[in-house]
Amino acid sequence: MTAQIINGKEIAQAVRQEIREEVEQLKQKGLVPGLAVILVGDNQASQTYVRNKEKACADLGMHSVLIKKPATLSQEELIENINELNQDDSIHGILVQLPLPSHINEEAIIEAISPEKDVDGFHPINIGRMMTGQRAFLPCTPYGVMVMLKHINYDLEGKHVVVVGRSNIVGKPMGQLLLNANATVTYCHSKTKDLTYFTKQADVIVAAVGRRNTITSEHIKEGAVVIDVGINRNEEGKLCGDVDYEDVLSKASYVTPVPGGVGPMTITMLMQNTIESAQRAYNVRQSALKC
Numbered sequence: 001m002t003a004q005i006i007n008g009k010e011i012a013q014a015v016r017q018e019i020r021e022e023v024e025q026l027k028q029k030g031l032v033p034g035l036a037v038i039l040v041g042d043n044q045a046s047q048t049y050v051r052n053k054e055k056a057c058a059d060l061g062m063h064s065v066l067i068k069k070p071a072t073l074s075q076e077e078l079i080e081n082i083n084e085l086n087q088d089d090s091i092h093g094i095l096v097q098l099p100l101p102s103h104i105n106e107e108a109i110i111e112a113i114s115p116e117k118d119v120d121g122f123h124p125i126n127i128g129r130m131m132t133g134q135r136a137f138l139p140c141t142p143y144g145v146m147v148m149l150k151h152i153n154y155d156l157e158g159k160h161v162v163v164v165g166r167s168n169i170v171g172k173p174m175g176q177l178l179l180n181a182n183a184t185v186t187y188c189h190s191k192t193k194d195l196t197y198f199t200k201q202a203d204v205i206v207a208a209v210g211r212r213n214t215i216t217s218e219h220i221k222e223g224a225v226v227i228d229v230g231i232n233r234n235e236e237g238k239l240c241g242d243v244d245y246e247d248v249l250s251k252a253s254y255v256t257p258v259p260g261g262v263g264p265m266t267i268t269m270l271m272q273n274t275i276e277s278a279q280r281a282y283n284v285r286q287s288a289l290k291c
């Protein structure tokens, strides 16, 4: 079998076209969707991602503000900045780029963001809503993976999905979204004994561990769908995922590349969440006018 490539860039473009039209409609009604990104310190990778987010906003005609702060910023000052954005009617989404410097408590920062503007879907209220199947902002990376599977018309019902990795922002919510879609979900992680035993049984593998070559052809069964969420660099400094891409190509049915796979989807779902938030703000404003 030769795997088909799931082209994240292409799917992202298609979704962005729909977002572009919704932005246009909102603008005609007098509301410009706005995203605020806070970047603390000068982590090189973070700067790249933040630039990609700004580009995406500009491309879609959305308003974006980038707030750059020195790594010495105190937690109190950061919370003060978030409070201002929570009150700002021109801002519908707030994203604080992670990781933060070690003197800042990430949980406290995430909880300071209004759940109504938490377009990352990291706030405990949104996570709780997602777990109970209520309307919520979905974390962008797992959300993007769901859209990719939808795009290839993959029916998750009853399928065995193995999620490798259990971070709060990718692995854990990924499993939950798959469960909500009626998949049978297994979580594997760094303490799992005999990873291959589990991954060999998977119809779908989502690799989100942050270590390259974690998944090779030895780990998968013939015809598996392999989703690579990893972003690592090899010895030559080239971007690569958690999957040995070339190796699994001859065994998998579908594979996502890195770059050009999940990454572009992550940014696109951030834009999607931001216009949904703007849409909601518009509806609230309209119903207030009617009273």
Ligand SMILES: Nc1nc(=O)c2c([nH]1)NC[C@@H]1CN(c3ccc(C(=O)N[C@@H](CCC(=O)O)C(=O)O)cc3)C=[N+]21
Pocket (backbone or CB within 6 Å): 046, 048, 049, 052, 095, 096, 097, 098, 099, 120, 140, 231, 239, 258, 259, 260, 261, 262, 263, 264, 266, 267
């Ligand atoms: N509050 C917060 N929310 C995040 O969503 C968040 C974060 N913090 N911190 C860092 C991670 C990482 N992340 C990526 C987004 C896009 C690409 C992306 O566009 N990747 C491109 C290539 C980018 C490149 O060339 O380096 C691709 O895979 O094709 C990658 C990684 C969002 N994150």
Ligand SMILES: [Mg+2]
Pocket (backbone or CB within 6 Å): 141, 169, 170, 266
């Ligand atoms: Mg992410």
